[in-house]
Amino acid sequence: xxxxxxxxxxxxxxxxxxxxxxxxxxxxxxxxxxxxxxxxxxxxxxxxxxxxxxxxxxxxxxxxxxxxxxxxxxxxxxxxxxxxxxxxxxxxxxxxxxxxxxxxxxxxxxxxxxxxxxxxxxxxx
Numbered sequence: 001x002x003x004x005x006x007x008x009x010x011x012x013x014x015x016x017x018x019x020x021x022x023x024x025x026x027x028x029x030x031x032x033x034x035x036x037x038x039x040x041x042x043x044x045x046x047x048x049x050x051x052x053x054x055x056x057x058x059x060x061x062x063x064x065x066x067x068x069x070x071x072x073x074x075x076x077x078x079x080x081x082x083x084x085x086x087x088x089x090x091x092x093x094x095x096x097x098x099x100x101x102x103x104x105x106x107x108x109x110x111x112x113x114x115x116x117x118x119x120x121x122x123x124x125x
Contacts, residue, residue, distance in 0.1 A: 002026040002114050004096050009119030012086055020081040022096030033099050034079045038092035047107040086123045093118040
């Protein structure tokens, strides 16, 4: 059984930075098939960033492109989300997720089979 544990959330002022981590444990061979989503109060869970199925490409939501960077350390089975130039509208609970199969767009929550517990990111203006 695979488990994902996020860390690194917190309170930051607008323009600041945070780095989120997501460590996978259990029967998973790598951190390549992982992505990040976020959910603000009263809103649906939305895509933030992800690796392609092969792990060789990355995808970003338009709202975070140029500010956020997804990266991974396969040896540690950990995925990171570096968030720079944060804005109040980035405030949300951030989730990492892992998928076991392909066929559904990596930007859809339905593509993912395992989710972390989430970490709160709050950006003050």
